[in-house]
Amino acid sequence: MQLKLGWKLRALREASGLTQAELARVLGIENRQSLGLIEAGSRKMSAEELVRAIEFFEIPIDEFATPFVVSPESRFSWRQEGVANADLVRFEQQAGEWLAAWLELAQATGFDIAPIRQRLSLTRSSSFEDAASAGEHIAASWELGPVPAKVLPQAVESRLNALVLMVDALPGISGAACRLPTVDAILINRCEPDYRRNFDLAHEVFHVMTWESMPPEHIDGASPTNRRVEQLADSFASGLLMPASVLRDYDENSPDLASQIAEAAAELNVSGTALRWRLASAGKISQDVARSLPADELRNGRSKRVEAPPALYSKKFMEILARGIAEGHISVARTAKLARTNIDELADLFCVHEVTCPFEL
Amino acid sequence: MSPLNARPILVDTNVILEAHRCRCWNPLVGGLQVETVEMCIAEAYTGQQRRRDQLIIDPGALRKSFHSVHAVSKSITAGIALLDGPALDIGERELWAHAFHRQDAWVLCGPDAASMRFGYIHGFRDRMISLEELLRSVGSRIPPDLRLHYKAAWLRELFAKFALETK
Numbered sequence: 001m002q003l004k005l006g007w008k009l010r011a012l013r014e015a016s017g018l019t020q021a022e023l024a025r026v027l028g029i030e031n032r033q034s035l036g037l038i039e040a041g042s043r044k045m046s047a048e049e050l051v052r053a054i055e056f057f058e059i060p061i062d063e064f065a066t067p068f069v070v071s072p073e074s075r076f077s078w079r080q081e082g083v084a085n086a087d088l089v090r091f092e093q094q095a096g097e098w099l100a101a102w103l104e105l106a107q108a109t110g111f112d113i114a115p116i117r118q119r120l121s122l123t124r125s126s127s128f129e130d131a132a133s134a135g136e137h138i139a140a141s142w143e144l145g146p147v148p149a150k151v152l153p154q155a156v157e158s159r160l161n162a163l164v165l166m167v168d169a170l171p172g173i174s175g176a177a178c179r180l181p182t183v184d185a186i187l188i189n190r191c192e193p194d195y196r197r198n199f200d201l202a203h204e205v206f207h208v209m210t211w212e213s214m215p216p217e218h219i220d221g222a223s224p225t226n227r228r229v230e231q232l233a234d235s236f237a238s239g240l241l242m243p244a245s246v247l248r249d250y251d252e253n254s255p256d257l258a259s260q261i262a263e264a265a266a267e268l269n270v271s272g273t274a275l276r277w278r279l280a281s282a283g284k285i286s287q288d289v290a291r292s293l294p295a296d297e298l299r300n301g302r303s304k305r306v307e308a309p310p311a312l313y314s315k316k317f318m319e320i321l322a323r324g325i326a327e328g329h330i331s332v333a334r335t336a337k338l339a340r341t342n343i344d345e346l347a348d349l350f351c352v353h354e355v356t357c358p359f360e361l
Numbered sequence: 362m363s364p365l366n367a368r369p370i371l372v373d374t375n376v377i378l379e380a381h382r383c384r385c386w387n388p389l390v391g392g393l394q395v396e397t398v399e400m401c402i403a404e405a406y407t408g409q410q411r412r413r414d415q416l417i418i419d420p421g422a423l424r425k426s427f428h429s430v431h432a433v434s435k436s437i438t439a440g441i442a443l444l445d446g447p448a449l450d451i452g453e454r455e456l457w458a459h460a461f462h463r464q465d466a467w468v469l470c471g472p473d474a475a476s477m478r479f480g481y482i483h484g485f486r487d488r489m490i491s492l493e494e495l496l497r498s499v500g501s502r503i504p505p506d507l508r509l510h511y512k513a514a515w516l517r518e519l520f521a522k523f524a525l526e527t528k
Contacts, residue, residue: 328478
């Protein structure tokens with residue numbers, strides 16, 4: 001607990017722009033060195049110091065003294081547009097809590113969480129074709145079948161031993177790749193349309209598999225220098241979701257070519273636009289023809305009915321929560337708060353994921 | 362050990378709600394010295410129950426039915442928050458913080474495995490009790506729809522599991 005308190009204190013101090021010496025003075029701690037020891041988990045924080053800290057930072061005690069805090073080495077890379085920095089910071093804290101809880105409970109219940117860090121042999125100077133080929137190779141070696149998008153979340157969880165969480169994110173946030181020292185995770189905004197969710201997931205898989213060679217930025221594409229990495233990630237995603245083996249041949253002269261592509265895209269759970277460019281890069285249609293296809297017709301294959309978003313989180317996540325509750329490592333009420341549900345909705349969530357509900361209260 | 366009716370019985374939010382749902386609250390508070398903390402009583406009020414179907418509970422009557430409702434200071438709650446152990450919700454943590462602070466022969470009733478683990482690892486195995494057992498102690502009928510986690514057998518089994526872990 002002391003280590004987690006230290007991490008939390010450090011995160012709050014850094015977010016406030018305070019030095020260790022300044023915060024030590026505020027909290028009545030002897031000196032900067034002592035605060036450093038608390039942040040490193042080497043010196044215990046007293047109850048009085050904790051009270052002064054929650055009063056100074058104006059946060060509830062259960063938010064401060066939580067065992068579910070990610071280590072300072074954890075990294076997030078967000079795919080977002082137009083989200084205010086303060087909102088993103090808050091959401092990142094929430095995301096960190098989900099991941100830290102999963103990690104903590106998995107360890108407490110003896111679940112193997114060691115990520116399988118399969119690397120892609122790509123660099124910044126790789127071509128977009130190489131990136132797409134790498135995506136195709138993964139689709140084949142993971143045996144994703146004729147509609148890779150359908151099975152990709154489960155495949156990522158099993159092949160990389162990573163966590164793929166469907167979450168209710170702020171509007172504007174599509175998803176994130178997350179790297180904790182002992183967990184890789186991908187968050188996807190479940191409220192986005194299915195084709196976008198699928199493309200985001202495939203894009204984030206690229207980041208997870210190239211984190212060391214091409215570390216993604218905190219905000220995807222924020223700096224022009226990293227733009228190429230994002231383009232490589234998009235090419236990889238195209239190859240992964242639309243490998244050559246599932247691409248049909250098309251008659252470029254057909255008057256309803258755009259509609260045919262739109263229908264094929266709907267079957268593959270990708271957007272018509274994404275399939276159009278994939279067909280062009282795979283040489284199935286020419287770049288000129290691809291450019292000439294009307295965007296509105298490419299959208300025609302999409303079902304008009306509004307589909308319910310996928311269930312929150314994932315089965316793998318819920319299984320660990322269930323074990324944590326059953327073995328008494330987290331209370332039901334605390335789990336409901338973590339999952340942002342009430343207690344009955346939490347029970348429903350276990351049911352939806354076909355995980356036996358671990359409580360009857 | 363003194364009989365249950367001579368000891369303070371600390372109950373959490375879940376117990377308050379289950380006893381109301383099963384209509385056994387009155388015999389419970391009529392026969393025992395039932396106490397709680399401010400956070401747990403607040404969580405039991407209609408609208409705050411974190412359940413889909415809200416029980417209609419009159420706040421004034423609920424408060425009056427307790428022998429005592431304790432305010433827990435920030436520093437007492439902070440002391441508990443610094444301890445290792447399972448992750449508890451704020452009401453559960455406040456109840457334990459209050460219990461740790463007391464010197465008398467309190468008994469705690471809660472249906473959550475994590476809350477019970479918290480008490481178990483801090484040496485309070487003999488201070489925890491099920492709602493079913495409390496109802497028996499006052500001679501009340503056991504409601505047929507009493508949920509699993511409020512039963513004596515569930516608590517016994519849980520403690521047996523904890524005991525096996527520590528061997």
